[in-house]
Amino acid sequence: VIDWALERDLERSFEAARATRERIARHVRVTPLLDCEGPTQRALKLECLQRTGSFKVRGAAAALSAGERPHAVIAASTGNHGLAVAALAGTLRLPCRVFVPATAAPAKLALLAASGAELTRVAGDPLEAELAAREAADAAGALLVAPYNDPQVILGQATIGLELLEQVPLAPDALFVAVGGGGLISGVALALRERWAQTRIVGCVAAASPALADAVGAGRAIDSRLEPTLADASAGNIEADSITIAAAAALVDRFELIEEDEIAAAMRAALLEHHLVIEGASALALAGSLRSQAADGARHVVVLGGGNVGADTLRAILG
Amino acid sequence: VIDWALERDLERSFEAARATRERIARHVRVTPLLDCEGPTQRALKLECLQRTGSFKVRGAAAALSAGERPHAVIAASTGNHGLAVAALAGTLRLPCRVFVPATAAPAKLALLAASGAELTRVAGDPLEAELAAREAADAAGALLVAPYNDPQVILGQATIGLELLEQVPLAPDALFVAVGGGGLISGVALALRERWAQTRIVGCVAAASPALADAVGAGRAIDSRLEPTLADASAGNIEADSITIAAAAALVDRFELIEEDEIAAAMRAALLEHHLVIEGASALALAGSLRSQAADGARHVVVLGGGNVGADTLRAILG
Numbered sequence: 001v002i003d004w005a006l007e008r009d010l011e012r013s014f015e016a017a018r019a020t021r022e023r024i025a026r027h028v029r030v031t032p033l034l035d036c037e038g039p040t041q042r043a044l045k046l047e048c049l050q051r052t053g054s055f056k057v058r059g060a061a062a063a064l065s066a067g068e069r070p071h072a073v074i075a076a077s078t079g080n081h082g083l084a085v086a087a088l089a090g091t092l093r094l095p096c097r098v099f100v101p102a103t104a105a106p107a108k109l110a111l112l113a114a115s116g117a118e119l120t121r122v123a124g125d126p127l128e129a130e131l132a133a134r135e136a137a138d139a140a141g142a143l144l145v146a147p148y149n150d151p152q153v154i155l156g157q158a159t160i161g162l163e164l165l166e167q168v169p170l171a172p173d174a175l176f177v178a179v180g181g182g183g184l185i186s187g188v189a190l191a192l193r194e195r196w197a198q199t200r201i202v203g204c205v206a207a208a209s210p211a212l213a214d215a216v217g218a219g220r221a222i223d224s225r226l227e228p229t230l231a232d233a234s235a236g237n238i239e240a241d242s243i244t245i246a247a248a249a250a251l252v253d254r255f256e257l258i259e260e261d262e263i264a265a266a267m268r269a270a271l272l273e274h275h276l277v278i279e280g281a282s283a284l285a286l287a288g289s290l291r292s293q294a295a296d297g298a299r300h301v302v303v304l305g306g307g308n309v310g311a312d313t314l315r316a317i318l319g
Numbered sequence: 320v321i322d323w324a325l326e327r328d329l330e331r332s333f334e335a336a337r338a339t340r341e342r343i344a345r346h347v348r349v350t351p352l353l354d355c356e357g358p359t360q361r362a363l364k365l366e367c368l369q370r371t372g373s374f375k376v377r378g379a380a381a382a383l384s385a386g387e388r389p390h391a392v393i394a395a396s397t398g399n400h401g402l403a404v405a406a407l408a409g410t411l412r413l414p415c416r417v418f419v420p421a422t423a424a425p426a427k428l429a430l431l432a433a434s435g436a437e438l439t440r441v442a443g444d445p446l447e448a449e450l451a452a453r454e455a456a457d458a459a460g461a462l463l464v465a466p467y468n469d470p471q472v473i474l475g476q477a478t479i480g481l482e483l484l485e486q487v488p489l490a491p492d493a494l495f496v497a498v499g500g501g502g503l504i505s506g507v508a509l510a511l512r513e514r515w516a517q518t519r520i521v522g523c524v525a526a527a528s529p530a531l532a533d534a535v536g537a538g539r540a541i542d543s544r545l546e547p548t549l550a551d552a553s554a555g556n557i558e559a560d561s562i563t564i565a566a567a568a569a570l571v572d573r574f575e576l577i578e579e580d581e582i583a584a585a586m587r588a589a590l591l592e593h594h595l596v597i598e599g600a601s602a603l604a605l606a607g608s609l610r611s612q613a614a615d616g617a618r619h620v621v622v623l624g625g626g627n628v629g630a631d632t633l634r635a636i637l638g
Contacts, residue, residue: 275368
């Protein structure tokens with residue numbers, strides 16, 4: 001069991017992340033770091049080239065390997081988290097059920113189905129699917145893998161930070177990470193906070209759906225703006241008891257609220273300048289970095305968390 | 320001076336490539352290798368993430384650093400080669416002129432102009448621009464950097480092979496490389512031919528523009544089909560005296576002629592499955608590998624040479 005009082009025991013969390021990295025090594029890729037030239041020296045951490053197309057596979061691998069081997073796995077998701085859990089369950093030859101809201105996009109459901117998971121459609125919004133998944137897991141004694149509100153999942157995402165420590169020779173001036181439920185930024189920040197003490201850790205939130213930034217501001221989960229966004233993978237409300245609220249409050253220096261046109265521009269720049277397909281949530285982080293690019297010679301590290309975008313969205317982005 | 324009788328002296332060429340790699344190291348990225356799962360184990364060499372967006376920067380850096388520092392640099396190109404030469408000239412603070420055919424696409428000209436090179440428009444086709452560039456270089460005593468028919472340029476491209484030797488633990492069953500003028504495949508093959516003795520080296524040529532494959536078949540440059548192709552970066556006739564004809568004849572196991580619909584499908588697969596923007600010429604190599612993917616458990620290495628694609632082409636590909 002991990003003591004999740006991050007502000008008190010960062011060093012112990014760091015060691016836990018190192019142990020997690022060893023445990024999940026065979027399930028995840030060490031993703032490349034791409035150095036870009038320009039007035040701002042920008043290094044892109046390419047989790048969009050991660051297995052299953054996003055960083056989520058790290059957290060899922062950590063959760064699935066944390067305790068005894070489960071006899072079945074359950075998750076609620078229509079996106080990257082579901083794909084990651086389903087792919088790992090496939091590798092480990094574990095039966096897997098993914099609960100999806102009835103409103104989910106057919107394209108994403110097809111991807112999930114192709115991964116070999118059993119899909120269960122739930123009437124209502126994502127929260128209903130999550131509750132149904134929890135009930136089913138309790139009833140079946142299956143392992144429910146949470147998308148962000150779980151220390152093991154956060155330690156999985158922390159392995160990105162451990163890789164950055166090896167790949168980036170000098171602590172950068174700023175680190176940009178997209179923020180949805182906060183699992184990614186909590187993990188990366190816990191790995192880097194002490195080693196990169198002078199680096200500003202910037203959480204990049206969709207202005208259309210800034211739940212975690214609002215929660216950190218208020219000291220608790222509150223009702224947030226919840227509008228459609230290109231950053232669908234990081235949109236949505238946050239669980240009221242999420243451990244990522246305290247973690248982000250302790251570890252993140254500031255939040256940037258990113259507008260939809262900035263997300264689109266960053267996706268376009270990734271396509272045409274960097275030759276990368278990144279999803280809207282990843283574009284949040286790149287857009288955060290692009291905002292402050294006037295600062296000559298600044299060194300930025302940008303975590304690009306995923307690349308799962310449909311052809312329709314790409315067409316729309318290309319205008 | 321390099322003895323370019325490859326079939327007689329591969330080991331000496333290999334050593335020359337190693338020396339070239341050291342010489343150009345500060346100008347090029349070591350590009351990542353991306354391992355993909357599937358019935359075919361496919362590893363993608365991501366030269367699309369190379370500086371200036373293509374492998375051409377390796378050959379250009381090799382040519383520019385081979386002898387005494389030139390006082391000026393000249394190239395003829397509207398695409399990757401021109402971008403690479405212009406970028407390196409900028410880094411080395413050398414004046415650079417690029418001769419472009421009057422028929423060149425405005426978008427590519429804009430990119431070239433942004434790189435700081437002086438553009439000279441030449442009436443007629445690419446060959447006219449090449450001749451004009453050669454004349455200007457002779458008159459000015461400037462260094463003319465050739466796109467493929469130059470041992471130094473080929474040794475630059477060979478450094479991709481040296482990286483592959485370090486990145487790929489076990490010689491693969493087949494290596495897929497796009498073929499235009501043949502500089503890329505000649506270089507990569509000379510670095511790998513002896514070390515990967517059992518690997519089939521497959522040259523992937525646009526069926527719409529198969530000049531080098533035709534030349535190897537006939538033993539000399541002949542009139543080839545020359546139709547528009549998505550693989551514009553590897554299209555065009557080949558110089559009659561090109562050293563790449565003998566090199567490819569000696570080192571390439573077979574050629575695959577790739578159709579336009581296969582190029583488009585490979586570009587789409589790169590976008591939607593691998594989250595990479597690759598240009599048509601790179602898609603040739605991926606398409607070559609996809610053709611033979613029925614062979615279970617085969618190990619392929621695919622060189623993705625570049626990612627410079629305009630928004631229009633991407634939109635067309637996405638359909």
